[in-house]
Amino acid sequence: MSTLEEHIDVDAPLETAWDCLHRPETYPRFLNGVRDARPEGERRTHLDVDTGGRAQGFEVEIADREMENVMTWRTTSGPDLAGTFSLLPIDRAHTRLQARFEYDPDTIKETFGGPRGFAQATAIERGVRSDLQQFKELAEAEGKGR
Secondary structure: OEEEEEEEEEOOOHHHHHHHHOOHHHHHHHOOOEEEEEEOOOOEEEEEEEEOOEEEEEEEEEEEEHHHOEEEEEEOOOOOEEEEEEEEEEEOOEEEEEEEEEEOHHHHHHHHOOOOHHHHHHHHHHHHHHHHHHHHHHHHHHHHOO
16 A cells, blocks of 8 residues: 645635535645545535546545544445544644545556656646645635635
């Protein structure tokens, strides 16, 4: 397994960022490749994802450690992927989102296509950074609306 860790500071309260992470309908707005997302019970979410030009459905199990402001996720169907989102309050109006993504490089290649080796790691890193930037924009817009 390979691991990627990134973070971004968000100009929104922790509660706003936490709420955005827990509404599957917002996932297509900040997760590249996710066409649709919907809850499938209390701890499961179904994602319709564009995987190299074709649609594929993934089931994702989500668990919270609310006292620590941590959301963990893992796929239960489709490729073997997992990750963690940790929210850390900077102050009352700002939050740091730390993301950890765990993946098998061969699984990523088989499922999504694209390069291998260093080029693949760079592409994944760029994608995660883009997703975090889009999440930041979403959470900040929602924070201003409150």
